[in-house]
Amino acid sequence: MERIFFFAIAILCLNATTIATDIPVGYVSGTWTLAGSPYNVQGSIQIPNDSTLTIQPGVNVIFQGAYKLNVQGRLLAIGTIADTITFTAINTTEGWRGIRFDNTPATNDSSKIVYCKLQYGKAIGTSPDYNGGAVYINNFSKVIIYHSLITKCSANNSAGGVYIVAANPIMSNSTISYNTSFEEGGGISIRSGSPIINDNLISYNSGTNGSININGGGIYIESGNASIVNNTISNNSSTQGGGIKIFGGNSIINNNIISNNQANTGGGIYVQGGNPTISYNTISGNIAQNSGGGIEAGADITITNNIISNNTATSGGGGIRCYTESAIIKFNFICGNTVTSNNNEYSGGGGIKCVNCDPSTDISNNVIANNNAGNGAGLLCYNASPTLTNNILTNNSASNNGGALSCSDGSPIFRNCIIYGNTAATSGTQIYLYDDSSDPKFYYSDIQGGTAAFELNNNFYTGAYQNNIDTDPLFATPSGGSGTGYNGLTADWSLQNSSPCIDAGDPNGIYPSTDIAGNPRKNVCRIDIGAYEYQTGIPSFVVSLGISQPILCNGAATGEITTTVSGGAEPYTYHWSNEQTTPNVSGLVAGNYTVTVSETSYACSIVKSITLTEPIAISIDAGADTTIICGDTIAFITSTNYTGTDPLTYTWSPSVGLSDSTLANPYLTPTSDQVYTVTVTTSDGCVATNDINVTMVPINAPEICIVSVDSSNKNLVTWNKPLSLSIDSFYIYRETITTDVFEKIGSEPYDSMSVFVDNASLPNVQSSRYKISIFDNCGLESNKSGSHKTMHLNINQGMGTTWNLDWEPYEGFIVSSYRILRGTSPDSLQLIGTTSGGSTQFSDFTSPAGYIYYQVEVVSPNFCNPSKSYSSSRSNIATNNPNGIYENTNTSDLFSFYPNPATDKIQVFVKQKSGIEIMNAVGQMLKSINAIDNNSNIDISGFARGIYYIKVKSVNGIIVKKFIKE
Known part of the structure; x- marks a missing residue:
């Protein structure tokens, strides 16, 4: 976006002594020098985003009308103590519209207003222009106001001086004085955010709107978490909260002097909401035409460690008036405050007035002395029953009833309190109870005159009154008498060494660690009565417990607890919850342990507990x-x-x-x-x-590769051997005469060939179904494999030379086709036809005359390799030869051979001239020798490891024998 800058036009006047710079409406940046001063602003001006306007020390900025300086960039107005920068208006009645940080982009660096004087700023018109007479800060926290004077500025709505919303600026060492607002925050208004307001003088600011309530003459806090520290807030005025009005938030009001402010309600401070903390302040000389001369507390407020003195209210609460909500009032000096009206029974409360307070209101460790009121010069409770602990109510003076306390429908609880030396002109020098429903309770307190001195207004007192004394408390240096004519602040309200209040408080209470002077509470083992703890004499009786040996393992009895005792008087006695009586205990399991330690000087006992924990059980x-x-x-x-x-x-x-x-x-x-x-x-x-x-668990079941009939007319089972070091052997099973019932017929070691010949099989008679399993080295047998069944072939003669073949199908894999083999001898079988795998019949119309031999073969789709290729399965050889496939009858003595098993050669011996053939396990001829007369060495070194057959043919018949090649 194009930016247009209007530059200063220097006008040299005819008068040689006057030099001025006119600033027209528009954007400004750069440097305003002392040489160009004064700068006459002739319209509203703006520092653009990402731009800086620097104003040198001693420059005067004079607004020629109701114009404003809008900062969207950075303003550096940094003067010196000797050369202040002044922002003012040529017409002080009309004024100018102030410096405004309205949603300034956070990307800009901090703007600084240092050693500046801002005067005659006027916020008028409508929202938001009618807020922030001198400075308006909205949603931008990088603003520092330091060593500056903001004075004679005003706002038609909020903040005659500085208005803050959703921002965290810093205001320090500045003076905000004589500013006015129409509704709230004569000096400063904080609507939200967490600004830091410290070391400033905020004085003579006020509200000006007659009939409407004006909130916060000096400062108004709507919400947020403001930090108001080390300021002097004085001589401000408004309808509510002459010095400060707090409507909400959690602000901290700390270490300020809040004095001589005036309001209808809450002369010094008025807290209507939120949870502020008011601490370490001096709140004095403030005046409220109605109530709450020092503080009007209508919220959950904490008031601690303050001096609240010489404040005045007309109807109630010269020092503090708390109503409706819960308040914590601790460690304060509330002295010399006055309530001037004496119209009725609930007009009063020179020190504190509680009206409709929450029962949780806690008033403890305070000195409430030398206050004046018509009723209840120290404390007035109207429909309120707060708890008071370790307070001193002394030398207060009532012009009517109840020098220390006046109750109307209130029953406060007093514990460890001193009520002594108070006076009342009419009745109830110490305590006045207006009605029968007022029954305060007193425990371990020093009450002058006891219950006999209570003024009951013709009613009956039925409240608890236990373990109290009626004796001069013997203050170190009390004030000279009752009422505001004596200075309760300069008195010393600590106890003399012979005071009856020493070690006379309730021994069983839970108390703060220090007294009003910051000294340790409890001497020996009983707390003193009053706000001060006597610090000499027998050392405090102190007991502490420590774990000297933790429990290292879950469930173990190894814990040890050590007791450390000091003060009081020995010997000490110990009694533990587990009945042990020694200072230190051991052999403990996890749990809570309690010890009661007693000393002998005051017969004091202290009960301490400690918990022994154990680690989670390891698992x-x-x-x-x-x-x-x-x-x-x-x-x-x-x-x-x-x-x-x-x-x-x-x-x-x-x-x-x-x-x-x-x-x-x-x-x-x-x-x-x-x-x-x-x-x-x-x-x-x-x-x-x-x-x-x-x-x-067993090894997975193996699978048979193929079953067949070998050349010796025996069934042959072949499988692929798994690679394993854990297999002992393979078991071979054959189906019995009962379907699906198999019996073990043999085994083969793992290191043998994965081939098994069923010598008991009868392929010419029937087919056989086989399964195998694995027996491992761990003694477990696997499940059995799927079954494979051999083929059994039958033939019958048809017409003429026709032969019909019928066979049982192969089981174990899907057969794609059957091969039909025929020959005139078992050794001359040739392929004559093929039929599909779904057929188990074949007719041969071309068979030769004479003896015929048939065999059916299937080719496996699987790769079988126990030692060499086994790719097909053959059925038995069916023939019309009445002698079958073997022509010899008893000719086994016609030849012999050795060795068996053999490695590279075998030597064959025959008794007559014979021919020799060597076949593999499925009947394929591998070697043939036409004739030998006596013996012959046959080379088998080229054969693979496996089972082979020697067929010897002579005039006496055919002999077949098996051997193994290693």
């Missing part, structure tokens, strides 16, 4: 129970709830199968079912255990 989780296959390895994964830094010790039991029984997470290779227990131990000896159950 360990070994993990969920698990299963494992023989030969596998798993890692235990433990977890604990231990949060310490010292190392933990682990022990596993038993250690069998573990990589290391002292690790948190060892590896396990088990061989049997086992429950393992882990024990964890901390450096403090705390122990936890947990179990994990490890169960062995």
Whole structure:
């Protein structure tokens, strides 16, 4: 956005002694020098965002009409103690419209108004222009006002001097005087935010709107958390809160002098809402035409460590009037205050007047002395029953009734209080009870004259009156008499060493740690009566407990407690809640322990308690129970709830199968079912255990690759051997005569070929169904595999030379096709046809005459490799030869061979000229020798490991024998 800057136009007047700079309406920035002073502002001006206007010391800024300085950038008006910068108006009646920080962007650095004089600022018109006569600050906290004078400014609504809303500026070491507002905050108005107002003089500010209540002559606080510290707030006036009016928020009013202010209500301070703290102030000489000469408290207020003196109210509460809400009034000197009216029974309360107060109102450790009132010169309770503890009500003077206390429908509670030396012109020198419903309670107090001196106004007193005394308290240096004619502030209200109030207070109460002078409370073991604690004599009886040995483990009885005692007089006695009687106790479990320690000088006893705690029980989780296959390895994964830094010790039991029984997470290779227990131990000896159950499960079931009929006309079972170091052997099962009932017929070691020949099988008679399983090194047998069944082939002759083939289908895998083999001998089988896997019949119309041999073959879709390729399964050989496929009858003695098993050669011996063939397990011929007469060495080194057959043919028949190649 384009910015237009209107620059100062220097006009040199004809008079050589006068130099001025005219500033027209618009934007300003740069530097206003002393040489160009005065600066005559001829319209409202604005410092733009991100721009700075610097005004040099000694410059006079004179607004020529009702114009304002709007700061959207940065203002640096920094004068010196000798060269003040002045902001003023040429027409003091019309004034100017002040310096305004209205939503100034927070990106700008702090604006500073230092050693400046702001006068004749006037806020008029409508909102927000009618707020903040000199300075208006809205939603911008980077404003510092320091060593400046804000005077003779006014606002038609709020803040004749400085208006603050949603901002946290700093105002320090400045004077805000003779400013006026129409409704609130003659000097300063704080609508919200947390400003810091410190070390200022705020005086002679006021409200001017006749019939409407004007709030806060000096300062008005609507809400927020203002800090009002070290200021002098004096001679201000308004309808409510001559010095300060607080409507809400949690402001702190600390260490100020608030004096000689006037208001209808709340001459010094009026608190209508919020939770402010008023502390360490001197509040004196203020006047309220109605009530609350020093403070009018209508909210939950804390009033502590103040001097509240010589204030005046007409109807009630010369020092303080608290009403409706709860108040905390502690450690104050409330002296020399006056209530002038004596119209009725509830006119009074020279020191404090409580009206309709919440019962939780706490008035304690105060000196209430030398106050004057018509009734209740010290305290008047009207429909109120506050609690008063360790107060001194003395030398107060009532022109009518109740020198110390007057109650009308009120029953306050007094504990450890001194009520002495008060006077009343009519009745009840100490205490006056106006009606029968007023029954104050007194405990451990010094009451002059006792109940006999109570003035009951023809009523009956039925309140509690216990453990009180009626004796001169023997103050160190009391004031010379009652009433405001004597100075209660300069008196010394501490106790002489022979005072009957020493160690005479309630021994069972809970009290603050110090008295009104900041000295420790309780000498020996009983608190004194009054606001001061006597500080000499037998040392205070003090008992403390400490834990000398904490409990290190959950559930352990290892705790120790030590008692430390000082003061009083020995010997001390001890009685613990667990019946022990020694100073120190040990062997303790977790719990709360109480000891009563007694000394002998005053027979005082102190009860102390301490709690022994124990750590959370350490726990360990070994993990969920698990299963494992023989030969596998798993890692235990433990977890604990231990949060310490010292190392933990682990022990596993038993250690069998573990990589290391002292690790948190060892590896396990088990061989049997086992429950393992882990024990964890901390450096403090705390122990936890947990179990994990490890169960062995068999290896997964193997699968048969193929079953077939070998060249020796025996069933052959083949499988692929899993790679494992945990397999002992393979079990082979054959179906019995009962369907799906299998019996074990043999086994093969893992290191043998994964081939099994069922020598008991009868392939020519029937098919057989087989399953296998794995027996592992852990003694577990797997589930059985799926079954495979051999093919059984039958043939029958049709018309002429036609032969019909019928076979049982192969079971174990999906057969895509069957191959039909035919030959004139078992050794000459050739493929003659193929049929689909869904067919189990075939007719051969072209068979030759004579003996015919048939066999059915299927090719496996799986790869079988026990030692070499096994890719097909063959049925039995069916023939029309009445002798079957073997022509020899009893010819086994016609040849022999060795060795068996063999490695690279076998030597064959025959008794007659013979031919030799060597076949593999599925009948494929691998080697043929036409004729040998006696013996022959046959080279088999090129054969793979496996089972083979030697077929010897001679004139006497055919002999087949099996051997193994290693």
